[in-house]
Amino acid sequence: MSLFDTMRNTLVPVHKEGYPFVAAFFAASLVLGWIWEPLFWIGLVLTLWCAYFFRDPERMTPQDEDLVISPADGRISSIQMVTPPEELNLSSEPMLRISVFMNVFDAHINRAPVRGTVSHLVYREGQFVNAELDKASTDNERNSLVIDGPHGQVGVVQIAGLVARRIVCWTTPGQPLDAGERFGLIRFGSRLDVYLPAGAEPRVALGQRSVGGETVLAEYGSGKGPVISRRS
Known part of the structure; x- marks a missing residue:
C-alpha cells in the first residue's frame, strides 16, 4: 500500500457513532492524568486509537451490476x-x-x-x-x-x-x-x-x-x- 493510500484511509472523518466513545476515552484520560500524569498520555493514545477505529473513509465503488x-x-x-x-x-x-x-x-x-x-x-x-x-x-x-x-x-x-x-x-x-x-x-x-x-x-x-x-x-x-x- 502506498503512502497516499495509507493517509487516505487514516486521515478521514470520524463517524458520528464514534463521538460518544472518543469523548469518553478523552474524559477518562483527563481523570487518569489528574491521578498520575503518565496515565494521561496512555489514555490519549487510546483516545486516538478510538477515533481511528471509528474512521469513515470515502471509497470509489465500481458501478457494474455484475x-x-x-x-x-x-x-x-x-x-x-x-x-x-x-x-x-x-x-x-x-x-x-x-x-x-x-x-x-x-x-x-x-x-x-x-x-x-x-x-x-x-x-x-x-x-x-x-x-x-x-x-x-x-x-x-x-x-x-x-x-x-x-x-x-x-x-x-x-x-x-x-x-x-x-x-x-x-x-x-x-x-x-x-x-x-x-x-x-x-x-x-x-x-x-x-x-x-x-x-x-x-x-x-x-x-x-x-x-x-x-x-x-x-x-x-x-x-x-x-x-x-x-x-x-
Whole structure:
C-alpha cells in the first residue's frame, strides 16, 4: 500500500457513532492524568486509537451490476458453499458465502455489496465466540438483511465477535441501497458474511485483504471460473 493510500484511509472523518466513545476515552484520560500524569498520555493514545477505529473513509465503488463489492475492510476468512441461516428466508440449498473478518484496526463501516432494495431485516441474539470460527455464522449474535439485487436476493449478515458487543444497522426494510452505500457498523472487531445467489464466481482468495466499497468479491456472467492465487 502506498503512502497516499495509507493517509487516505487514516486521515478521514470520524463517524458520528464514534463521538460518544472518543469523548469518553478523552474524559477518562483527563481523570487518569489528574491521578498520575503518565496515565494521561496512555489514555490519549487510546483516545486516538478510538477515533481511528471509528474512521469513515470515502471509497470509489465500481458501478457494474455484475459485480459484488466487499461490504467491509478486512481479511477474506471463508469462501465456501453453505446453507444460509434460516432467518434470511433464502434458499434451503447451499449458497456461495464469502466472509470478511475485521480486526480492531480495520475501518468498521459496513456497506451494501450490491445495488437493490432491503426486503428483509432481522436481529438475532447469540453467543460471542471468535468471529473467525465457522460456527460464528450460526451461533453468534448477528443482524441479517436481504437485498433484492440485479441477480437475485443477496444475504448480508453482521456478526458480533469476542470483543464486538454492539451491532449498529441504520437501514430499514423497503429502503433502496446503492452498491457501496453505508448501512451500519459493528463496534470493536467482527465479521460480515455475504450469501450470493447462483451464478456468482469468487474474485478474491482466502487470506486476501479487502477494502470495503471497492474490492470486488465476486462477479456474475464472466465465465472465467474461480480466481486462483499465489503468494508473491
